[in-house]
Amino acid sequence: xxxVKGQEGWEAVIGLETHVQLGTASKIFTQASTNFGDDPNTxxxxxxCGLPGTLPVLNRKVLxxxxxxxxxxxxxxxxxxxxxxxxYFYPDLPKNYQISQYDEPIAEDGWIEVEVxxxxxxxxxxxxxxxxxxxxxxxxxxxxxxxxxxxxxxxxLVDYNRAxxxxxxIVSKPDLRTGREAAEYAAEIRRIVRYLGVSDGNMQEGSLxxxxxxxxxxxxxxxxxxxxxIKNMNSFSAIQKACEYEIAxxxxxxxxxxxxxxxxxxxxxxxxxxxxxRSKEVASDYRYFPDPDLGPIEIEQxxxxxxxxxxxxxxxxxxxxxxxxxxxxxxxARVLTDELPMAEYFExxxxxxxxxxxxxxxxxxxxxxxxxxxxxTIQDIKLYPSQLAELVKLISSGSISGKIAKDILPELxxxxxxxxxxxxxxxxxxxxDIDELRSIMNNLMVSYLEEVQAFRNGKIxxxxxxxxxxxxxxxxxxxxxxxxxxxxxxxxxxxx
Amino acid sequence: MGIIELREQLQQGHVSALELxxxxxERIQEVDxxxxxxxxxxxxxxxxxxxRIDELRSKGVLLPPLAGxxxxxxxxxxxxxxxxxxxxxxxEAFIPPYESTVTEKLWKAGAILLGKxxxxxxxxxxxxxxxAFGATANPWDLTRVPGGSSGGSAxxxxxxxxxxxxxxDTGGSIRQPAAFCGLVGLKPTYGRVSRWGLVAFxxxxxxxGSFTHTVADAAELLHVIAGEDYKDATCLKVSVPNYQxxxxxxxxxxxxxxxxxxFDPNGLDPQVASAVxxxxxxxxxxxxxxxxxxxxxxxxxxxxxxxxxxxxxxxNLARYDGMKYGYRAEGVENLATITSQSRAQGFGSEVQxxxxxxxxxxSAGYVDAYYxxxxxxxxxxxxxxxxxxxxxxxxxxxxxxSTAFLAGAHTDDPLQMYLSDLLTIPANLAGLPAxxxxxxxxxxxxxxxxxxxxxxxxxxxxxxxxxHYEVTTNIMSxxx
Numbered sequence: 001x002x003x004v005k006g007q008e009g010w011e012a013v014i015g016l017e018t019h020v021q022l023g024t025a026s027k028i029f030t031q032a033s034t035n036f037g038d039d040p041n042t043x044x045x046x047x048x049c050g051l052p053g054t055l056p057v058l059n060r061k062v063l064x065x066x067x068x069x070x071x072x073x074x075x076x077x078x079x080x081x082x083x084x085x086x087x088y089f090y091p092d093l094p095k096n097y098q099i100s101q102y103d104e105p106i107a108e109d110g111w112i113e114v115e116v117x118x119x120x121x122x123x124x125x126x127x128x129x130x131x132x133x134x135x136x137x138x139x140x141x142x143x144x145x146x147x148x149x150x151x152x153x154x155x156x157l158v159d160y161n162r163a164x165x166x167x168x169x170i171v172s173k174p175d176l177r178t179g180r181e182a183a184e185y186a187a188e189i190r191r192i193v194r195y196l197g198v199s200d201g202n203m204q205e206g207s208l209x210x211x212x213x214x215x216x217x218x219x220x221x222x223x224x225x226x227x228x229x230i231k232n233m234n235s236f237s238a239i240q241k242a243c244e245y246e247i248a249x250x251x252x253x254x255x256x257x258x259x260x261x262x263x264x265x266x267x268x269x270x271x272x273x274x275x276x277x278r279s280k281e282v283a284s285d286y287r288y289f290p291d292p293d294l295g296p297i298e299i300e301q302x303x304x305x306x307x308x309x310x311x312x313x314x315x316x317x318x319x320x321x322x323x324x325x326x327x328x329x330x331x332x333a334r335v336l337t338d339e340l341p342m343a344e345y346f347e348x349x350x351x352x353x354x355x356x357x358x359x360x361x362x363x364x365x366x367x368x369x370x371x372x373x374x375x376x377t378i379q380d381i382k383l384y385p386s387q388l389a390e391l392v393k394l395i396s397s398g399s400i401s402g403k404i405a406k407d408i409l410p411e412l413x414x415x416x417x418x419x420x421x422x423x424x425x426x427x428x429x430x431x432x433d434i435d436e437l438r439s440i441m442n443n444l445m446v447s448y449l450e451e452v453q454a455f456r457n458g459k460i461x462x463x464x465x466x467x468x469x470x471x472x473x474x475x476x477x478x479x480x481x482x483x484x485x486x487x488x489x490x491x492x493x494x495x496x
Numbered sequence: 497m498g499i500i501e502l503r504e505q506l507q508q509g510h511v512s513a514l515e516l517x518x519x520x521x522e523r524i525q526e527v528d529x530x531x532x533x534x535x536x537x538x539x540x541x542x543x544x545x546x547x548r549i550d551e552l553r554s555k556g557v558l559l560p561p562l563a564g565x566x567x568x569x570x571x572x573x574x575x576x577x578x579x580x581x582x583x584x585x586x587x588e589a590f591i592p593p594y595e596s597t598v599t600e601k602l603w604k605a606g607a608i609l610l611g612k613x614x615x616x617x618x619x620x621x622x623x624x625x626x627x628a629f630g631a632t633a634n635p636w637d638l639t640r641v642p643g644g645s646s647g648g649s650a651x652x653x654x655x656x657x658x659x660x661x662x663x664x665d666t667g668g669s670i671r672q673p674a675a676f677c678g679l680v681g682l683k684p685t686y687g688r689v690s691r692w693g694l695v696a697f698x699x700x701x702x703x704x705g706s707f708t709h710t711v712a713d714a715a716e717l718l719h720v721i722a723g724e725d726y727k728d729a730t731c732l733k734v735s736v737p738n739y740q741x742x743x744x745x746x747x748x749x750x751x752x753x754x755x756x757x758x759f760d761p762n763g764l765d766p767q768v769a770s771a772v773x774x775x776x777x778x779x780x781x782x783x784x785x786x787x788x789x790x791x792x793x794x795x796x797x798x799x800x801x802x803x804x805x806x807x808x809x810x811x812n813l814a815r816y817d818g819m820k821y822g823y824r825a826e827g828v829e830n831l832a833t834i835t836s837q838s839r840a841q842g843f844g845s846e847v848q849x850x851x852x853x854x855x856x857x858x859s860a861g862y863v864d865a866y867y868x869x870x871x872x873x874x875x876x877x878x879x880x881x882x883x884x885x886x887x888x889x890x891x892x893x894x895x896x897x898s899t900a901f902l903a904g905a906h907t908d909d910p911l912q913m914y915l916s917d918l919l920t921i922p923a924n925l926a927g928l929p930a931x932x933x934x935x936x937x938x939x940x941x942x943x944x945x946x947x948x949x950x951x952x953x954x955x956x957x958x959x960x961x962x963x964h965y966e967v968t969t970n971i972m973s974x975x976x
Contacts, residue, residue: 046594050815052587052695053574053596057729085811087858089835096814150831158819287858289867292700292808294729 004248012247013224014176014214016239018189020168020199021138021207022065028137028166029056029099036205040159048164050094055293058083062135062166065198066106067299068307069168070133072192072314075110077304083135083291088284091158092139100169102288105134106297112192113316115334116184123330128185129173138165162206168199174213174224179243183236186210191315195340203234210239215260216250225250226260230274232267242267246274318343326356335364342378348385354392362392366409382416391419399423401430403476432479437486440473441466445490455491463487499565499659499713506553506564513546513553513564517608520566524610524657532632533642533652535571536579537611542566545608562720563606568652568661571612572619573704574693575599578609582695583627584617586816586823586842596693597728598662598704598721605720610658613648617844618813619664619697621645622672622916625907626846633903634676636942640900643673643916646707650677653707660708660717666698667801668895668920670705674932675895675945678972679707680962682714685953686927687732689718690725696812698805699730701924709972711933711963715739718955734953742956743963748783750961752776753888757794758919765898771936771944772894775965779892782964787888791880796873797922802914803857803870804925810854816842849910878926881949890961891949893919895932899942919947929955933962934971 027034030047047054070077084102110130117123140163146154170189176182190201190208201208210233215225230246233239250260265274313321315337322333337343342363349359367388371377391412394400400423408422423429431437444466445452455462466487471478497505505511521539528534549564569575572582574592581587595603603609616626624632624647634642635655642651646663650673653661663670665683674681683705694704706717719740724733754776759769780786818824818838825837843851857866884891896916906913923930929952932945950958 046592049820051592051594051821052580052582052590052815053592053691053693054594055692055696055728055730057727087811087814089814089817091817091819091831094815094820096817097811285860287811287855287860287863289807289811289858289863292698292730293696 007247007251009218010216010247010251011218011220011222012177012214012216012243013174013227014178014182014212014243015174015227016172016176016182016185017211017213018170018172018186019138019209020069020170020189020193020201022062022069022166022168023197023199023207024059024061024065024166026059026061027164028059028062028135030059030164032164034165036207038161040157040161043161044163048094048160050096056099056291058294058297059166063106063297063299064307065166065196066133066135066168067304068196068311069170069193069198070107070110071304071308072196072311073107073110073112073130073133073170075107075130075133077107077299078104079299079301080104081106081297081299083294083297084288085291086136086286086288088286090139091156092142092163094140094160094163098137098139099291099294100136101134105132106299107133112185112188114181114184114188115316115319115330116178116181117330117334118180126175126181128175128181131171131173133168133170136167136169138162138167179240179247182212182243183240186239187236188315191338195312195314203236212239212243212246214243214246214250216247216254225254226262228260228262229264230267231264232269234269238267238269241272242274245272249274312340326350328356328360332360332364336360339378345378345385345388349389349392352386352389354389355396358392358396359388362388366406367413370410370413381413383412384416387412387416387418394419394423398430398432398479400428401477401480403471403480404428404430407476428477430479431474431477432482434482434486437470437474437478437482438490440470441486441490444469444473452491463491466491497659498708498710499562499716500710502565502659503561503563513549513608514543516564517542517546517566517610520610520658523655527635527655527657530633530638531635531651531655531657532630533613533648533655533657534568534611535581535583535614535629535648538578538609541578542608542610545603549606549608560604560606561716562602564608565606565660566608566610566658567602568610568613568649568658569599570615570646570649570661570663572615572664572695572697573599573662574695575609575612578612580612580695581629582618583615583629584843584847585628586839587695588628588823590822592693594693597690597725599693601721601723602662607720610652613646613652613661615648615663616645616669616846618695618809618847619645619666619669619702620809620846620850622668622913623901623903623906624648624673625903626844628844631903634900636677637900637940639902640942641676641903641905643676643896643900645669647673649707650674650679650681653677653679653709660706660713662704662706662717662721664694664697664702664704665920665924666701666703666805667924668917670707671920671930671932671945671947672896672916674707675934675947676900676943677707678934678943678945679709679932680711680714680934680966681932681945682706682708682718682955682959683923683930684718684722684955685732685929686924687730688722688734688929688953688955690723690728690731692725692727692731696808698808699812700808701801701805703924711959711966712740712743714931715743715959715963718959732953737956739956739959743960745956745960746783747779747961747964749785750783750890750957751785751787751888752779752961753787753789753884753891755789755791755794755884755891755893757791758893763897763915763918764894765938767936767938768894768896768898768944771938772892772946775935775946775969776892778969779961779965782968784961789884789888789891791877791884791922793873793876793880794922795918797877797925798914798918800870800873800877800925801917801921802853803866804874806850806854807857807867807870808854810851810858813843813847813851818842846910874925877922881922881926881928881951885951889951890954890958893947893949895919895945895947899938899940899944923947923949928952929958931958931962933965935965935969936971
């Protein structure tokens with residue numbers, strides 16, 4: 001990979017810490033709702049608020065979701081693990097300790113395959129190690145009035161709706177080397193958790209949050225440099241840009257002879273820079289100890305195996321399969337596997353016997369355009385995969401033209417139904433009879449003598465006019481290839 | 497009279513629930529100004545509930561086992577809609593919006609709530625002197641302490657202000673006051689009774705238990721409050737035996753282990769030693785076999801406890817920060833000060849002392865030497881008990897090295913105060929059921945208690961031994 005100008009000889013070392021909100025209906029240790037966007041302090045109860053005498057009880061669905069995520073990330077799931085109390089005082093933490101996992105997390109030592117793709121560059125695949133995944137409870141939210149942060153605000157309001165929502169914290173190994181890799185890694189994590197249905201992975205709503213740890217060193221084998229933590233990136237592109245900015249900043253600083261001081265910096269989306277967090281962070285001693293209110297977490301082999309069987313085929317595996325077995329391009333494979341429902345629709349349609357490449361084009365083209373402009377998803381359309389397959393077969397067998405297919409697609413998406421039946425009922429079959437087309441063209445040439453003359457005098461663009469007219473005369477059913485041939489042939493013939 | 501006799505009286509119609517409740521409320525009016533067992537007296541509710549019981553009884557409805565029985569509850573157990581202060585400024589105005597599991601069971605069983613009783617602040621203490629709302633006096637001698645931390649619950653029963661009461665025991669907070677006040681005080685196996693609603697002090701040690709005049713009453717109450725609870729992950733899913741009906745079972749042939757480390761004359765009042773030894777002989781005369789047992793790590797219990805309990809407490813009490821409920825310091829405006837001032841003003845000195853000890857014991861650089869080490873010793877103490885129970889069925893020790901001390905005697909010396917728990921702590925560390933039974937008086941007329949410790953979930957066995965002892969000796973024949 002070509003180095004960035006000015007950064008030759010330097011290598012960035014990047015690790016990502018990702019917090020994924022697990023999409024269970026109830027919070028991790030209590031039945032309060034996890035619904036997003038409700039009025040402040042509506043999804044709370046005495047346990048969420050840490051009232052005296054209340055106790056946490058583990059939501060077993062959370063355990064299932066966390067283990068499935070761990071399995072999908074190729075982590076080793078521990079047979080025994082436990083919860084610990086992580087202690088610090090802050091108003092968004094009702095008990096002033098967070099129930100988390102410290103030295104015995106639910107899963108350790110895994111990896112994922114990331115496909116790194118960037119415009120103008122060759123796509124490559126990289127294996128990124130994952131240190132661990134553990135469960136913990138989320139904190140509430142503070143809304144500061146009069147300032148962006150606690151300091152300088154007149155007062156702050158506390159909302160505990162988020163407090164107690166289940167989180168899976170995923171820590172990567174420092175295997176990432178570029179901002180793009182970091183962004184792709186985050187996107188793949190999102191893709192995986194969405195495939196599993198354990199999270200909606202929404203960075204804007206906060207159900208997927210990433211912090212970056214980044215340092216630079218001179219060459220592969222130099223010792224790691226001082227690492228800086230970066231927070232406050234709300235999109236994958238922000239992750240990439242923040243990394244690129246920070247790498248450049250660190251290299252410049254070191255080249256100028258400055259030292260990098262370990263600190264936490266914030267990504268400023270409006271200014272596109274990282275800034276130092278003004279408030280000096282107190283050295284964090286979280287005084288971890290095992291939470292005595294919760295028993296040990298035991299995952300027996302049998303349960304783990306059951307959960308393994310429930311995992312769907314994962315994105316990386318699908319991408320490989322689409323590439324190698326179905327013969328799609330890297331790009332097409334990427335797009336179609338980005339969301340599981342689309343991939344499943346595609347696979348279902350292939351199973352009905354349609355040509356995969358044509359199917360892919362329809363799904364990525366007209367159908368995706370329809371979904372986007374109507375703000376719906378593939379799961380909302382009334383057209384079954386088998387019916388789309390039928391449409392594609394009608395096209396590839398020459399029964400209907402591409403134009404007719406495009407015309408009837410919206411109605412099919414909205415109402416469903418058999419394309420073959422619709423075509424038959426409405427007489428939409430493609431007209432491929434060359435004599436019929438010649439006859440229509442003949443009439444056109446009689447009606448548009450001037451245009452014929454103009455064409456023969458040099459205005460060759462009028463060929464398109466006649467093609468269009470022929471199409472119109474046939475209600476769009478003329479075979480485009482034959483139409484073209486007929487128009488060209490007859491315009492250029494000197495028989496008329 | 498105890499629960500069983502009163503239930504009989506109520507069923508026979510010799511007294512109505514309202515009459516009984518009023519009798520106790522009058523008694524409270526009469527003596528509590530001197531004893532100060534109660535922080536809150538729920539007279540109106542008590543009368544209302546008593547009337548309801550009488551109404552139901554008159555209609556011939558089959559009533560639950562504690563119908564009409566007046567009970568008091570330690571003020572660290574949450575009662576819905578009724579102030580629960582933990583004897584602390586911090587929770588002076590706290591009214592729980594939910595009911596604890598044990599009290600929910602009591603009300604379902606028809607019990608009448610007379611009020612909430614005084615305790616050492618946040619259950620941290622052995623004399624009830626650290627209460628932010630004034631100390632409680634020992635009904636046997638008003639110049640002396642009733643013990644702690646459940647001093648109010650003990651004094652209320654001992655002074656005849658209620659039939660029975662609930663307390664909590666983390667290092668001896670039921671058994672020690674029971675000994676000082678001449679009552680049966682039972683701490684069940686850890687996990688036998690739900691902790692939902694018990695304001696947490698040390699989560700791995702806290703258990704709710706009872707104060708009663710008789711062992712049979714203790715069996716009655718335990719049967720009501722014990723049992724699984726989905727709201728408490730540490731509550732055991734084990735069926736609850738009918739404790740009352742197996743009290744009569746013969747104890748002949750049972751092996752009773754006397755833990756020799758608990759009879760060390762150094763620091764043990766000779767009158768206490770004598771009374772307990774006499775009780776042991778009596779048990780022998782009933783057919784039990786006395787065995788000398790050694791629990792070599794027993795005396796490390798107190799040091800172990802005074803690291804583990806404060807450590808857990810430092811986390812459990814972190815929530816009291818003036819933000820969401822409880823005491824908030826006035827006139828302070830920035831985050832750090834609101835928290836530190838609210839806590840400095842809302843907590844008494846013993847609570848602050850323990851929070852600081854616990855914070856220290858868990859902090860980086862010290863956690864291995866203190867907290868982790870203490871947990872290891874805890875395991876050794878448990879193993880001593882395991883080994884003991886391979887040889888005997890029940891263990892016997894004095895409950896407290898002394899009888900009730902004078903008010904103010906140890907308030908300047910926390911370590912002296914802590915020594916009061918020397919003999920009770922190990923049962924908490926090992927999670928074993930343990931109880932105090934009165935076994936005599938000292939020469940000034942102060943009660944002396946002996947402690948029976950059973951193996952895990954063997955409440956029945958210690959209740960049986962205690963019951964047979966009680967009915968064959970009649971130690972507490974005198975009334976206040």
